[in-house]
Amino acid sequence: MRKLTLLMALLCPVAALAFPFEVEKTLNGTEIAVDTLALSDNLASASLKNYGQRDAVCKVRFRNGPEAPRTRKTRVAAGETAHVTARFNSTVIRMRVNVECKQD
Numbered sequence: 001m002r003k004l005t006l007l008m009a010l011l012c013p014v015a016a017l018a019f020p021f022e023v024e025k026t027l028n029g030t031e032i033a034v035d036t037l038a039l040s041d042n043l044a045s046a047s048l049k050n051y052g053q054r055d056a057v058c059k060v061r062f063r064n065g066p067e068a069p070r071t072r073k074t075r076v077a078a079g080e081t082a083h084v085t086a087r088f089n090s091t092v093i094r095m096r097v098n099v100e101c102k103q104d
Helices: 002-017
Strands: 021-026 032-040 043-050 056-063 070-076 081-087 095-103
Touching: 021 032, 032 095, 043 056, 043 070, 043 095, 056 081, 070 081
Parallel strands: 021 095
Antiparallel strands: 032 043, 043 081, 056 070, 056 095
C-alpha cells in the first residue's frame, strides 16, 4: 500500500502540467489530422499530418484567455507532418486552437 501511495504522489505533478485543448478545424477539403500537446505550463504544440495527395497551407491560431493570440503559418507537404508551437507569458489554464487549411 505504501508503494502505491508513493507512486500516486509521484504521478500527480506530471498530470498537473497538462491543460485542456479546444480544437476548431476548418479544413476546406484537405485531409489534415491535428494533434495537440502541452509541452510545459506555458508552451503549446500542434502537429499537422497531411494524409492528402496535395500540399496544404495551414494557419494555426493559439489563444490563451487574456493574452494576445499567437498565429503560426506553415506549409504541409503531401504525406508529411508539420509542427508549430506557441509560448505564452503566463500559465495556461485552457488552450483554444483554431486550424484553417487550404489546398495549395
